[in-house]
Amino acid sequence: MSVESKETSPRIMVQATGVRKSFGPLEVLKGIDLALPHGEVMCLLGQSGSGKSTFLRCINHLERIDFGRIRVDGDLIGYNEKNGYLREMHEHEIARQRIHIGMVFQHFNLFPHMTALQNVIEGPIGVKREKRDEVRERAVAILERVGLADKLDAYPRQLSGGQQQRVAIARALAMRPKLILFDEPTSALDPELVSDVLDVMRDLAESGMTMIVVTHEIAFAREVADRVVFMADGEIVEQGRPGEVLGNPKHPQTQAFLAKVLV
Amino acid sequence: MSPHSSAPDQTGQDRTIHQPIRPARHPGRWVAIAFVVLLVAMFVNTLITNPRFEWPVVAQYFTSGTILLGVQRTLELTAIAMLSGVGLGVVLAVMRLSPNPVLSSASWLFVWFFRGSPLLVQLLLWYNLSALFPDISLGIPFTGVEFIKIDANVLITPYLAALLGLGLNEAAYSAEIIRAGIISIDHGQTEAAQSIGMSRGRLLRRVVLPQAMRVIIPPLGNDTINMLKMSALVSIIAVPELLFAAQTIYSRTFETIPLLLVAVIWYLIVVSVLSAIQYYIERYYARGASRNLPLTPLQALRKFFGIRFGARPSTAR
Numbered sequence: 001m002s003v004e005s006k007e008t009s010p011r012i013m014v015q016a017t018g019v020r021k022s023f024g025p026l027e028v029l030k031g032i033d034l035a036l037p038h039g040e041v042m043c044l045l046g047q048s049g050s051g052k053s054t055f056l057r058c059i060n061h062l063e064r065i066d067f068g069r070i071r072v073d074g075d076l077i078g079y080n081e082k083n084g085y086l087r088e089m090h091e092h093e094i095a096r097q098r099i100h101i102g103m104v105f106q107h108f109n110l111f112p113h114m115t116a117l118q119n120v121i122e123g124p125i126g127v128k129r130e131k132r133d134e135v136r137e138r139a140v141a142i143l144e145r146v147g148l149a150d151k152l153d154a155y156p157r158q159l160s161g162g163q164q165q166r167v168a169i170a171r172a173l174a175m176r177p178k179l180i181l182f183d184e185p186t187s188a189l190d191p192e193l194v195s196d197v198l199d200v201m202r203d204l205a206e207s208g209m210t211m212i213v214v215t216h217e218i219a220f221a222r223e224v225a226d227r228v229v230f231m232a233d234g235e236i237v238e239q240g241r242p243g244e245v246l247g248n249p250k251h252p253q254t255q256a257f258l259a260k261v262l263v
Numbered sequence: 264m265s266p267h268s269s270a271p272d273q274t275g276q277d278r279t280i281h282q283p284i285r286p287a288r289h290p291g292r293w294v295a296i297a298f299v300v301l302l303v304a305m306f307v308n309t310l311i312t313n314p315r316f317e318w319p320v321v322a323q324y325f326t327s328g329t330i331l332l333g334v335q336r337t338l339e340l341t342a343i344a345m346l347s348g349v350g351l352g353v354v355l356a357v358m359r360l361s362p363n364p365v366l367s368s369a370s371w372l373f374v375w376f377f378r379g380s381p382l383l384v385q386l387l388l389w390y391n392l393s394a395l396f397p398d399i400s401l402g403i404p405f406t407g408v409e410f411i412k413i414d415a416n417v418l419i420t421p422y423l424a425a426l427l428g429l430g431l432n433e434a435a436y437s438a439e440i441i442r443a444g445i446i447s448i449d450h451g452q453t454e455a456a457q458s459i460g461m462s463r464g465r466l467l468r469r470v471v472l473p474q475a476m477r478v479i480i481p482p483l484g485n486d487t488i489n490m491l492k493m494s495a496l497v498s499i500i501a502v503p504e505l506l507f508a509a510q511t512i513y514s515r516t517f518e519t520i521p522l523l524l525v526a527v528i529w530y531l532i533v534v535s536v537l538s539a540i541q542y543y544i545e546r547y548y549a550r551g552a553s554r555n556l557p558l559t560p561l562q563a564l565r566k567f568f569g570i571r572f573g574a575r576p577s578t579a580r
Contacts, residue, residue: 099459175459
């Protein structure tokens, strides 16, 4: 994906401008602006209901936005722009965009009727039409990398939550995405399994993957994130380097949140 | 073991503390068993001693050409009606779930009609279709242009009328079964599939339907067995299936009861085979749904005797 010059600045992976979204009368995103450069890790923090998960889901168009633009690597997501207005894309065009955007869910959402390996190869073989042998080899390597070399043929229900989530990360990785979105990846895990998943994510971040992580793991954000974004009531109230936002929060809502979380 | 002494031991505890605990008595159960055994004995007795069962006649016709042809026809009707019915049912279910209100209402209307009117009436309607449409033609609607034109009496044979009646009826029922299966799948599955760029069709084929099968197969198995028996209804429009075959013979020989028994026994045999097939299909789609697959009857038998004979089951999984 080394297309150097698109119209927007070339080094920005995710660019959101004026993103607004309502569920019925409730406005959950009230104009989100942010930019994430290639290879950086962004952690989205905030209380439940602050709109962070919704925003994350807008980035791969699992949710429609009402106003604004989201670009991933220069491509407008979910809409075609023509004569100054936007029209929603056809299903298959959106599917093509999603190939480049991996996603990891809170509840893993592995395909329960497929083994770990089958879950991982389904996308590259079935969607990207890559060669089975190559994909298999790569999938085995990825599953080894996330520490599941001995679980290739296990079905999701035979795995612990932490193992399932690592398979889910492997499934996203196998598509060779430009960007991976993590929607509270450790929130459904037993406490002792959280670190296995965070280790894999840290490893990914170090390898240069661009990541947006919605999380409550402040320690992870402090250590791994290049920038931290704090959201409240559908707006970004504070963002910056983790040291600044987490160490010296300026906004009262950030202060209140951190006081509650960092007991 | 402790010695049996009638006096309380040193600790002052009652000696019954050392007695093994016995299960409750259930005298009522023995009465019920005796009653059931009596009924079974009476039934077996009448099977053997009542000469009007005419077992030799049953045996004589059981594998006769007419009957076997009838069995074959019944199986054919069931298979074709089920396959086309379920195929159309998938289409109807997807239509019903479509965001397009016209497609969804059309599907609803279809189900409403074919589920809402008696199958026997539908069969008679198809059989008498020529009275409504004497000619059936393929052409461009509303223009009078016709490519092919066929006399309905020639096109709609009793066999085709039977297939139409049974198949369309099954489509209406299976549409609802399949729809139930599809909506039983967690929405997270759809999102996960979308997040790796799957198309709608592939999502349905690879992710939703294989999982929905667990919900779909049991009622569909029920429908198949039902279909096998409902196919006897088409004897009324002179399709030579199993019941019709039996009827043709006894209308000649007046051996009514033995020939009806021949039909019943054949139906029971086929239903038993179908039930076994259903068990294995369910087992196939259970993969991943439970930690361990349920045992096949053969494995269960082996395990049972393995334990009976003291052989330790090597691995419990």
